[in-house]
Amino acid sequence: MNPADLINQLLAIGTKEQALLAPRGSEVRGRVQSIGAALDEAGGKELMLRAHGVIRQKLGPVLARQLEAAWDGVGDWLG
Template identity: 50%
Template sequence: MPTWLIVVVVIGGITAALNLAAFALDRRDRRSEEAWKRTLPASVRRRVESGLRPGGGVDTPPWERRRRENDPAYRTRVLVDELCEIGRGRGFLSVHAGKDGRTREIGAELHEAGGKQRMLSAHAAVRAELGQAHARELEAAWDGVGDWRG
């Protein structure tokens, strides 16, 4: 067998082995990223999957933005995430300011989009994420919004 043919076969084999190794590493990286996402809390996972908020650096395509804007379930998730942030931060009620204005705006938007049922599902999501004490505070903050009686 000629020497040049042996060299071509060896180089081809080495190239194939390197391509296979690169493919395996790429798959492992993608798998580990999915495993990492599964360990995140639900609210953070939703933000990672949906991209960063405006000004955060992820440019969402226009067709995806339109789909999200018209999807009531997506809008509800965004509002529930905002409610959880308010609950963790300043709270739904305060001694000096009373009921949080933004919390009441969110309640009104939820009521307009899906009535008391949508408000109940958002309340259940807040209770699941923050606990009963925050949920009771949210009930009091929403008192008088739509059909809600806290």
């Protein structure tokens, strides 16, 4: 899956759930983390930062912070 599709998936999850940080073990959290891992594999932390910027711009700082926490430990990400 290309990075734009992955970012769009994050936007869709954030819009639908109004959150990107769900309880550990939840389907939403697992999906957000797997998207982060796929972004890391495709372009490293730089691509993850770009995705984070899109989330901040389109969904706001609260969901951007939730994404930071959800991605803690994914690739080189430090939430």
